[in-house]
Amino acid sequence: QVQLVESGGGVVQPGRSLRLSCAASGFSFSNYAMYWVRQAPGKGLEWVAIISYDGSNKYYADSVKGRFTISRDNSKNTLYLQMNSLRAEDTAVYYCARDRLPYGDYGGTHENYGMDVWGQGTTVTVSS
Amino acid sequence: DIQMTQSPSSVSASVGDRVTITCRASQGISSWLAWYQQKPGKAPNLLIYAASSLQSGVPSRFSGSGSGTDFTLTISSLQPEDFATYYCQQANSFPLTFGGGTKVEIK
Numbered sequence: 001q002v003q004l005v006e007s008g009g010g011v012v013q014p015g016r017s018l019r020l021s022c023a024a025s026g027f028s029f030s031n032y033a034m035y036w037v038r039q040a041p042g043k044g045l046e047w048v049a050i051i052s053y054d055g056s057n058k059y060y061a062d063s064v065k066g067r068f069t070i071s072r073d074n075s076k077n078t079l080y081l082q083m084n085s086l087r088a089e090d091t092a093v094y095y096c097a098r099d100r101l102p103y104g105d106y107g108g109t110h111e112n113y114g115m116d117v118w119g120q121g122t123t124v125t126v127s128s
Numbered sequence: 129d130i131q132m133t134q135s136p137s138s139v140s141a142s143v144g145d146r147v148t149i150t151c152r153a154s155q156g157i158s159s160w161l162a163w164y165q166q167k168p169g170k171a172p173n174l175l176i177y178a179a180s181s182l183q184s185g186v187p188s189r190f191s192g193s194g195s196g197t198d199f200t201l202t203i204s205s206l207q208p209e210d211f212a213t214y215y216c217q218q219a220n221s222f223p224l225t226f227g228g229g230t231k232v233e234i235k
Binding site: 035037044045046047050059060061062095097100106110111112113114115116118119120121 | 129158160162164166170171172173174177178181183215217219220221222223224225226227228229
């Protein structure tokens, strides 16, 4: 079945780095744009980043721009989020999610049809 | 950035009630809006895309409407499994933004 499984979360000190992974199965991963979305404890959803289906286009929330990098390895069906210079406010559950339609390029227009498949989330805690 | 404002932030309702949640965008987004349901400790689940299109597998008691800046999610007859938090999300431009959420609680 269609599935996304995140890993790599944990407890990390402020200023340190962490890399999250999202393993995809049950669909043609290389055909879909992918997202990272996070949720701080007791708070709402916050979009973090998107990468186009072929990795050519990437966009970030202002809150993580310059610190986080989204990437993908289509040969391994895996999405990544490299998180550097972590702050206490980055503490959250991090979800990966799939674009609802295939072949999202997002080099020109940004309109999309939502995120239709989500992982179970991985928890990142930034604390000294 | 486009700001999304949901109301109410919480609603108490009984099984069988009709529930309406509204979402307002700070600027026009045509029909580029999605709705999600999230239960405690679980990932969000896509209910509605393009403002009014029902995602596959979602019960028909859920419906969405609106365009421009004002949108509505309606649950026609609330079921026990519908008690959850609902989020709208503008899908018009990056950065994507979510509303603050509406918690539907048991009355």
